[in-house]
Amino acid sequence: MIIMMLTEGTYPYVKGGVSTWTHNLISSLDEFKFVVVAVVANPYVDLLYEPPRNVVRLIMVPLWGTELLEEYVDTSLLRLVKPKPSRKTIREEFLPAFSTFLSEVKSGGKNVEKLGESLSEMHHFFKRYNYKTVFKSEEVWEAFSRQLVEDPLYASLKTSSLIRFGRLIQHLFRVLAYDFPEVDLCHSSVASFCGIPAIVLKMERGVPYLLTEHGVYFRERILDLVKESGTLAERFFWLNLYRAVVRLNYHYADKILPVCGFNVRWEVEFGIAKEKIEIIYNGVDVERFRPRPELEEEKPLIVVMGRVNKLKDMVNVIEAMEYVVGEIPDARCEIIGPIEDKAYHEVCLKRLGELGLEGKVVFKGPSESPEFDYNRARVVAQPSISEGFPFTVVEAMACGKPVVATDVGGVREALEGCGIIVPARDPKRLGEALIQVLIDEKLRRELGEKARRRVVELFSYQRFLTEYRRVYLEAVSKRKLEA
């Protein structure tokens, strides 16, 4: 059985939670073969995960950074050269599908089946003709500009925005230009552009499609847009484009597999039937992450595991430490993780200096053995302002450690009575909760034991693998039965 694993901006070129998840899943389910299709922003990336032996093919799809679309496809130039269609062919065979596609994108994919059909037709066309020359034809530009300019919603777009969006469409939908191998199942790790091959294969060959959602793609894009400057018309365009792509993925996926219940609310909001959604929690290796009481340090240590960036809100825990040290003078905090945002790290250091907490809060950098770091702690803190379903919380729980965390994303769902939840951006409450756990040994033991039990029961790696093995086999056998 061959599975096409679709990733975007993650595995195997970028380190992070989703990449680790993908790598673990592929390498552990070695009874299946995988074709990995990795959509990346540009080709200037290294393999950061050596694909396991059951990865039979890796196809990199760079959206930008190449002159020829196929520069990084492992085949000869001559085999890739496709003819340029005549203007008549474009008009008659491509424009109807492209116009439908555009009007659906503009409206956020209201008629998602029409959008899916248009994409399938466009893919069919690009199997025969050169992608870039089609998109650069006068006919395509005319159709594109007319559709947007004549729409009152987009009438105020600047010329440069119109041109930029035209180019963006060409780049973002590059996956349509690729020919994909025969597979039995498609599995995308995000409801985004990388899911398009799965949608097309489903429409063309009936290949089942599974979609795992780590974060909620649409929600994350809205957060991105808030930071962007731009006119209202531009924002509408972006939002509708993302909405259309997300709807498309949700609609054509046979099953949506969020990693936590937090995501389900968004998926239901998009009109997805609950029956189609099945939560499969991320799993941790409960053998590797197990309690090792002998490692716990004598002096009270708080461990924060995470990348240093604004979303992780390390300043929150630094400020909370002011309260903690006030009550427990020998308490220390170690922040373990790579410094992702240097400027923010400087802000953290400045705040540390202002509060006189040098030596009390230490940035340790990334760790190769987080299982030991959790075990050295008396309590693990998680001060973020945004999370999906955080691995770090579950790993700490697996180590039998009490966790004090902010009430964001899927954190509450993970902890569920096995830790203390505090509001985000409230250092005082975070500090108080940490003090409470640090001074109350009985509470610590109770929370730790309950946490460990919960992880073994719900979030174990074995369970995670069993669940995926099951959904894979179910999807493929259902197709066979239907056939």
Add this chain to the structure above:
Amino acid sequence: MGVVFEAVSDLDSLAKTVLQIDDKVGDYLGVAVILEVLGITDGIAQRYGFVDRFSLAKKLIEIIDYYRGRGETVESREAKLAEQIREALKLYIHGILYGSPWLLMTLALLSTEVALWSIRGATIMFATMVGLATFLSLIVSSAVQPVFVRKMLFYLHQAMYKLVVRVVEIYFAVGLLVVASASLLLYYLNFFLRLYPMEWFSLFILYFTALSMLWLAIAPLYAFRKYVILVAIFAGIIILNNFLVKSLGSSLSPFQPYGLYFAILASAVYTFTYLYLKEKALERYKPEYNDLKVKLPRLSFMVLPGLPYALAGALYFILLFMDRLVVWSMSPSAYPLWFNLDYEVGANLALLMLIPVFGALNHSVLSLYREIVESGEHVEARHVKLYRLRVRDRYFACLRSITASSLISLAVLYFLLLQQPQPFFGLIPVSRQSLFVFILAGLGNFFIAIFLANSMLHNYLYKPGISILTLAAAIAGNLLVGFTLSRLYGFEYAAFGYLAGCLLAALLSTIFTFKLISRIDYTYYTAF
């Protein structure tokens, strides 16, 4: 939106919020729309002390105008104008520096009698060999350069210096291979056909190799716009050459290539140092960059998109030299092509007029690029005709600027030539034919400048095919007119061929450019 509204505590911050959403909001109605989007109802407007949303919007637009206008005082407008003048001067000087290696060589020849590869008083056979080497080296190197230089710029633009370095390495390796192969091929061609005596042809090979490598070595400097270092290298090698030739023997021309080798080395060393420093600088900001092991696409994928540019480059030099070849082919000697001093003096002096024109060309073409980008940011897509008009007007301004600078430059040069001021022009034997060639070639160069402006725009917009078509027609025109007239009336009439070819190049490229400009929105969309 609720979050945005909650953050609003007073009119100033509400105005700033509106500006954040649309900093170009035009009137109070536009503000009213944004207020609606923000969820501000008439009821909320009343809480601010206004009758309704529209009266709130009217107040807000006043505050918005204040914020937008802040800093736009008379002083700052003057500063802006001064900045624009500085920028224009910079572009102008860059353009002049672009053409100044040629100026330096001509001045050296005129003042010291020794330039890089020309020596006054050299034999005609020597001049023929060096002239042919110059022509063929330009053709060969210009066919290699664009393929790789485009890639260098592509990765440079993306700050992928590691890849630029690799492309430079491949470029020098491929360049060396191509030059060596071409040298061998030409050597054996002459060996079998016996076109020229082998001892003289060895001199041709020496110059051909050195000059080809020189053009290849300086191409990255041009691409990275390192004009000052380029001029410094040329000035340095001219001085070195003068020293070598004069101290080691003026008749020993083979000493000259030492200067060329020095220039090649200096250019290559500079290129690598420049890239190395860029890379090091980037490493400081991006620690992960250091470990990046990025692959280049295969050579075939790198070469393919650059081929049309390579062809255009080679054709350009064929156009520039076609009339000279026509003249040289009227050989009074036993050899197929023979240097004609009178024609060369006129043609080479005419090239000098281009140096100030390059300044105007650089400034006006870059202003045109800027217009294409900036106008697009201000004009709404529904008013695309206005966008096209603005770009078209800028294009006309570009043509006017080149025309004016060309004609002035040509007139001044003509005046100087007639005056023969010492110590420069007085040294040159300007015959009646040379002056005739100078005038026609000068007019031709005016048209070449127009063609170059168009061609730069075509390259910027990724439309090399237009230059190829134009140049092919221009070469045919040059050959046809030049050959016919020179055979009928005398060698100097080949300059009419040059003029006709350049006129054709200017005319056709302007027509094509005009077509592109009249649909600039579409053209710009298809670029890159």
